[in-house]
Amino acid sequence: MLDNLRWDNLVDLINDPPYLVMELMRGGSLNNYMPSLSSKERKDLAKILIFYVGNALKSLHDRGIVHSDIKPSNILLSSSPSSDSLVTKIINGQIKVKLGDLGSAVKKGESALTYSLYSSFDQMVSVAMTSMKNPNVTKLGVFPEDDVYAFGSTLYFLVNQKVLNNVNIYGNNVDIDKWVAKNYDRFRQVNSSNFFTVYNDVMNEALELCEHREVTTDRSQLDELILMMVNCDKRKRPSIDEILRRASSL
Numbered sequence: 001m002l003d004n005l006r007w008d009n010l011v012d013l014i015n016d017p018p019y020l021v022m023e024l025m026r027g028g029s030l031n032n033y034m035p036s037l038s039s040k041e042r043k044d045l046a047k048i049l050i051f052y053v054g055n056a057l058k059s060l061h062d063r064g065i066v067h068s069d070i071k072p073s074n075i076l077l078s079s080s081p082s083s084d085s086l087v088t089k090i091i092n093g094q095i096k097v098k099l100g101d102l103g104s105a106v107k108k109g110e111s112a113l114t115y116s117l118y119s120s121f122d123q124m125v126s127v128a129m130t131s132m133k134n135p136n137v138t139k140l141g142v143f144p145e146d147d148v149y150a151f152g153s154t155l156y157f158l159v160n161q162k163v164l165n166n167v168n169i170y171g172n173n174v175d176i177d178k179w180v181a182k183n184y185d186r187f188r189q190v191n192s193s194n195f196f197t198v199y200n201d202v203m204n205e206a207l208e209l210c211e212h213r214e215v216t217t218d219r220s221q222l223d224e225l226i227l228m229m230v231n232c233d234k235r236k237r238p239s240i241d242e243i244l245r246r247a248s249s250l
């Protein structure tokens with residue numbers, strides 16, 4: 001599937017199983033730069049990333065592929081900025097930004113191979129369901145809307161310096177990894193008579209967690225777009241085409 005994936009803003013990849021060899025991005029990931037950026041620079045960078053990472057994502061989505069691991073450590077820079085500002089160098093083309101790590105990419109609708117703190121809660125359920133042994137039950141898969149969520153929560157982190165998926169219910173912080181692990185066990189033990197009950201319970205919990213994120217916003221146009229991308233209802237998230245259209249007027 002990953003043959004012929006050589007497009008602009010996607011890290012060049014040589015598919016030679018069992019290894020995925022990627023182009024070396026000498027600037028490392030976005031994580032290296034975020035701490036040193038001012039609030040204004042972080043917002044400017046977010047707007048540029050919507051364009052560059054968004055176009056990389058569009059190439060995947062147009063081909064029915066879901067990246068499924070968008071997060072700051074998978075957004076890579078071709079070189080490190082020295083004195084000049086990072087944002088200026090990206091705008092004038094001296095530094096290239098690419099979306100890397102296609103190791104988790106799957107076809108639209110297939111089960112997710114992985115999740116991160118930036119993933120949608122649906123994607124976490126998709127991973128948990130891979131423990132099911134019953135081949136007759138259709139498992140929840142991942143979709144372009146799940147990439148849009150992860151892209152939005154990555155941008156949210158960049159702009160606000162806070163992880164969006166920090167969930168707090170009645171004063172208690174929820175350990176998301178533990179929740180996924182618990183569901184992995186629940187789905188492993190499920191049988192055909194209790195499948196729908198378990199599935200509905202887990203999906204309701206996923207929605208409850210999503211609704212208890214601690215979201216802050218300054219209601220700028222950029223913020224509004226990011227919040228649309230991380231809507232708990234995947235049907236309300238904009239497509240990548242819609243995101244690119246809106247980004248042109250930010």
Ligand SMILES: Nc1ncnc2c1ncn2[C@@H]1O[C@H](COP(=O)(O)OP(=O)(O)O)[C@@H](O)[C@H]1O
Pocket residue numbers: 011022023024025026028029073074076100101
């Ligand atoms: N193609 C690449 N070029 C340069 N640095 C990379 C590349 N891919 C990954 N890295 C760096 O290696 C680190 C580890 O990457 P990885 O194993 O994919 O784990 P993760 O993305 O979960 O942090 C990343 O945070 C990034 O800084």
Ligand SMILES: [Mg+2]
Pocket residue numbers: 073074100101
């Ligand atoms: Mg990575």
